[in-house]
Amino acid sequence: MSAVLRVDLDRFAANLARVRGAVAPAELMLVVKDDAYGHGLDGIVRRAQREGVRWIGAFDVATGCRVREVLGDDVRIFSWIAASRAEAAQAVAAGLDLGVGDAELLEDVAAEARAAGAVTRVHLKIDTGLHRNGVRPEDWARFTARAAQLAGEGCLDVVGIWSHIAEASDEEDDAARALFDAAVTTAREAGLSPTMLHLSASAASFARPEFRYDLVRVGAFCYGIRSAGGPGEEHLGVRPIAALEAHVTAVDVDGASIDIGPLDGLPSTLAGRVTVGTPGGPRALKASGSGFRVARWPDAAPGALVRIYGPGDGGESSATDLAEAIGTIGEEIAVRVSPLVPRIYSGE
Ligand SMILES: *Cc1c(COP(=O)(O)O)cnc(C)c1O
Numbered sequence: 001m002s003a004v005l006r007v008d009l010d011r012f013a014a015n016l017a018r019v020r021g022a023v024a025p026a027e028l029m030l031v032v033k034d035d036a037y038g039h040g041l042d043g044i045v046r047r048a049q050r051e052g053v054r055w056i057g058a059f060d061v062a063t064g065c066r067v068r069e070v071l072g073d074d075v076r077i078f079s080w081i082a083a084s085r086a087e088a089a090q091a092v093a094a095g096l097d098l099g100v101g102d103a104e105l106l107e108d109v110a111a112e113a114r115a116a117g118a119v120t121r122v123h124l125k126i127d128t129g130l131h132r133n134g135v136r137p138e139d140w141a142r143f144t145a146r147a148a149q150l151a152g153e154g155c156l157d158v159v160g161i162w163s164h165i166a167e168a169s170d171e172e173d174d175a176a177r178a179l180f181d182a183a184v185t186t187a188r189e190a191g192l193s194p195t196m197l198h199l200s201a202s203a204a205s206f207a208r209p210e211f212r213y214d215l216v217r218v219g220a221f222c223y224g225i226r227s228a229g230g231p232g233e234e235h236l237g238v239r240p241i242a243a244l245e246a247h248v249t250a251v252d253v254d255g256a257s258i259d260i261g262p263l264d265g266l267p268s269t270l271a272g273r274v275t276v277g278t279p280g281g282p283r284a285l286k287a288s289g290s291g292f293r294v295a296r297w298p299d300a301a302p303g304a305l306v307r308i309y310g311p312g313d314g315g316e317s318s319a320t321d322l323a324e325a326i327g328t329i330g331e332e333i334a335v336r337v338s339p340l341v342p343r344i345y346s347g348e
Contacts, residue, residue, distance in 0.1 A: 003246040003260045005337055007039050008311065009047045009347035015222050015238040016051050022237070023205050026212035029078060029198070031219030032067065033059035038334040039223060039242055040343035042070050047348070049075060057217045061087040064096040078123065078217075080162075081133075088112045092120050099162060101125030101134035103143055106150065113155040122147070123160030123196065126183035128176035130164055140183055144190040151192065160196035161187055165211075167203040167227075177211060203227050206236060225330040226320050233318070240318045243310025244337060248294075248302050255286060255293040256300045260308065265336040266292070273325040274317060277307035309333070 020028045030053050036044035045056055045067050055076045058064035064079035071077075073095065080099030082088050088108040091098050093116065100106050100122045113120040124147055127134030135143045150156045161184050165176045180199055187194060197213035205216035220226070224240035226233050233239055246258040256278075260266055271287035280297020285308075287293070294306055309317050320330030 003244065003258075003308075003341045005038070005040075005341050005343050006243045006245060006310070007043065007343055007345050008241050008243075009043065009345050011224065011239050011241045011311070011347075012039075012044065012047055012222070013051050013347070015224055015241065016048060016053060018237045019205075019218055019221055020053075023212055023216045023218070026205075027055060027215050028053060028222075029055035029057045029215050029217045030222055031057035031059070031201070031217050032063065033057070033219065034331075034335040035339065037219055037223050037225065037331055038337045040345075041066060043343065043345045043348060045070055055215060057219070058096070061091045061094075061096065065090055065094045068094045068096070080123075080125070082109070084108075085112065089116075092116050092118050097121045097123060097159065099123045099125050100147075101127065103135070103139070103146065106143070106147060106156075110150045110153075110155045114153075119155060119157050121157045121159045123162050123198075124158060124187065124192075124194075126161065126163050126180060128163040128165060128179040128183075128199075129172065130166060130176075132164065134163060137179060137183065141186055141190070144183075144187040144192060147187075148191040158187075158192045158194055160198065160215075161192075161194045162196075162198045164201070165199060165204060167201060170208075173204060173208070173211070203230060206231075220331060223334065224318070225334060226318070228320055228324050228329045240310055242319070242334065243312050244308040244341075245310075246306050246308060248300060248304040248306060250302060251296070251300045253296070255288070255296050256304070256306070257288055257291065257293050258306050260292060260338075260341075265338040265341070266308065266333070267326055267328075267336070269326045270322055274322050276309070276317070277312060279304055 058079045060081045061079050064077045078097045085108045089112045092112045125134040165173045198215040200211040202218050202221040204211040224238045246260045248256040249259045250257045275282040283295040319333040323330045
């Protein structure tokens with residue numbers, strides 16, 4: 001019997017309500033990159049739509065197109081990684097909102113929109129210091145002037161200006177925000193009138209109201225994944241929505257072997273550093289060759305259920321608890337669960 005990831009969609013809905021309440025009047029864009037942080041894209045976006053979420057942040061164009069297929073036309077889908085002219089064409093055809101942080105991509109999107117007879121909505125990205133992608137401040141005036149020209153030709157609608165911040169220190173984030181505000185002013189001077197300004201992800205959306213603008217792009221907190229080293233779930237008012245369960249495959253005097261799926265997706269460094277939930281209470285996770293074992297409990301037997309993380313009885317931890325034990329972030333644990341491990345939804 002293989003591992004399963006149990007995803008509680010009612011908890012997810014409660015988290016969505018909490019996040020939307022916390023950031024209002026800014027609107028929530030639910031970020032679903034990496035297969036909805038490992039929770040399974042289709043089930044997550046369907047429930048989000050039912051809960052009234054109107055913006056999905058899809059990262060790449062393929063994910064954006066998939067969300068369009070699953071949810072239909074009644075939702076705005078933002079993709080911010082388009083790497084080629086072919087992807088620009090797909091984004092135009094699927095009616096995605098595209099994040100554009102590169103002059104060449106701007107031309108490609110405009111050309112594809114023109115060819116398709118479409119008006120494609122774009123959100124221009126200013127690089128406020130992360131240097132991931134985005135137009136550098138020194139190139140921004142020329143970039144926005146060109147965008148205004150293309151908008152005037154009718155193939156693009158510049159609906160948004162955005163950037164991404166590190167959320168590692170308030171000082172850096174403040175500096176990024178000053179650059180962002182200046183970029184918005186420059187864009188307006190170029191004749192653009194963007195109505196969707198967005199800058200923050202989970203942490204800043206909650207902690208720093210002035211970073212919310214019109215839209216917040218939130219992934220982690222919607223899935224109940226708190227920031228490592230940051231405020232706890234109780235303080236945030238969100239709860240983890242996924243539990244990773246594995247079954248005992250064999251038992252000997254000092255431990256029970258567990259099977260976490262065909263491509264073992266947990267960092268091996270967790271061994272010796274965390275406990276997991278067992279029918280006998282919390283037990284240490286130990287290494288065993290290529291996989292994991294769990295310290296014995298009295299009536300351990302093959303088939304018994306072990307909860308690696310997530311809600312439930314038996315001494316559970318969250319993905320972020322595990323992450324903190326090895327100096328990483330909860331997302332890193334969540335997205336490493338093998339795609340071959342079935343996602344089982346409750347509340348669908
Ligand atoms: C991943 C991502 C987010 C969401 O971040 P969380 O911390 O998970 O809320 C927002 N914006 C961009 C550009 C991202 O890549």
